[in-house]
Amino acid sequence: MDFTYSEEQRMLADSLRRFVESEYSFEKRRRNAREHGSFDRGIWSSLAEMGVLGLAVPADHGGFGHGPASQVVVQRELGRALVQEPVIPSGVIATAILAHHAPAALQAEWLPAIASGDKIFTLAYLEPDSRYRPEVARTTARKAGADGYVLNGRKSVVWHGAAADTYIVSAMLDGALALFLVSRDAKGLAVTGYPTMDRLSGAGLQLADVPATLVTTNGLEALELGLDHGVAAQCAAAAGAIERLIEITAEYLGTRKQFGKPLASFQALQHRVADMLLQKELALSMAYVAAQGLDATDAAERRRKVSAAKVVTAKAARFAGQQAVQLHGGMGMTDELEVGDYFKALTMVDVLLGDTDLHLERYGEAMAA
Template identity: 65%
Template sequence: MDFTYSEEQQMLADSLRRFVESEYPFAQRRRRAREGASFDRTIWSQLAEMGVLGLTTPAQYGGFGEGAASRLVVQRELGRALVQEPVVPCSVMATAILAAHGSAAQQDRVLGAMATGAQIVVPAYAEAASRYRLDAVATRAAPVGRGYVLDGAKALVWHGEIADAFIVSARVGDPATGEIALFLVPRESRGVSVTGYPTMDGQRAADVKLDAVALGADALIGAPGEGVAALAHGVDHGIAALCAEAAGAMERLIEITAEYLRTRRQFGQPLAAFQALQHRMADMVVQKELALSMAYVAAQALDEPDARKRRRMLAAAKVTVAKAGRFVGQQAVQLHGGMGMTDELEVGDYFKRLTMFDPLLGDSDHHTASYAEAMED
């Protein structure tokens, strides 16, 4: 896979950077996050017009059919600006699941609407006791007539508060041994209730309760028993996108810190003149470059046919990028001195986002264990 930017990819990166500088000023982002409004319909529509939402959607459904290399370009730029909109859960994860496992009718009805920004669909699979296991599912789908009735609860649904529909995992039949399947559940379905709340990094999540939600047979995504594989496919794409996003956030945080050191003066000279601080900045750059390299590995893993090798590549990337993000974030706070601990500077927003990168889609302990299991297999 060639990660050298093509002319089209460079143009996309440049246009995205200009867009966030002019239409997504950081002061506006911070204000919205503090007011609990992490989603802006106007920004979402503009991202759709730029092709971000339909980037990897197949062309027959109104998308561009691009691959992981182009997605890395986009997520890296979105990460630099800490864009809060639900690009990863909707345009990456849900799109990947529906494009690979959805029925022709589901793809025709939903993928095009997602690419234009008219509909937001997010996965809802985590439960209170599931940790990061995709197969730990207590939600039940009881076959009734030609359809299903869903009962259960999902937790930490990323951007679930503004979703139009959910991709819900549930056990078909027996609540202990039934096969796990995925269902496309419209938000307006009777029995669906959503409770939103803020996350540490200024984004939003939600708990989704399903109380006797009646669905037709056409709500089933794929076949019963394919649910875990379909979810894993979406999570894999989400991990690769998050790695690129984190690398972009680190890149921008280093720029912010370097500018602060050039401006802040101590003992008659800028802090950037002190060799010890130069060494610490150099260490931050090394970690950022390592993270970007592993983001390339994660993107390449999506085309890896060997499942065990793919697991190892994605797990290694997630753990390495999380470690680099913690290092860069902590160093940036320390290099800003006492100001770095306040809520006045942008450095705090980047630090919180990079800290939250670790638990998203599996923390370092989970992926270290996953890597070890793949090695044993």
């Protein structure tokens, strides 16, 4: 896989950089989180127009059909600005599941809607006692009529669940895991949204005889594929966030003075910034590894590379966030600077889409396989 930017990728990256610098300032991001639940319909439409939401959607369904390498380019730029809209849940995870596992009729119905931004999808697979494990589900499905199904159960920590129009829900059907589509306005569905520590939003779902459409009975394979695509995108976004956080920190050290000298002139602080740079390069390299893993034909190889990338990137993200807060001194502990937003977002890298313990276990199982 060639990770040198093509001319098209360079133009896309430059366009996104200009867009987020003008439309995603610190003040606008805070206001978006405070007043709109971290979702701005205008920003979402702009992302769709730029091709971000349809990047991985096949061309015959209104998208661009780009592979994982282009996703690294896009997510790196979005991560630099901490873009809050549900690009990864809808444009990456849901797209991967539907494009690879949904029947042709469902693909024709829903993939164009994802690419255009008309519909927002997210994945509801976690439950209160599942501990990140996709195969664990107490939610059940049963047939209702000739082609319909109804779901009963509870889903928790649904990423961007409050903004979604449609949920991909995992449930047990005849003793095996299956995936279903559930509309936000479905009868019997109760959605409870809440803010999260990184200024995003989550939701809990309560399902009581909720009508649903079957996506696939091969639920575990489809779910793991979608999550792996999400993790790869998350790693690239984290690398972009670390990159921007280093720039913010370097600027602060260059302007803040102590003993009549800029903080940037002190060698000990220079070394700490250098350590942050090393972690950024490590995170970006692992984002490439994860993207490469998505092209693997062997599922064990894909899981090995993606889980390795998740573990290393989460560690790098945590280190960079902590160092940035410390290098800002007392100001780093306040809510006045955007360093705190980056710290919170980078801290959440470890717990979103499976924590370090889970991915270390997956990595070990993939190595054994």
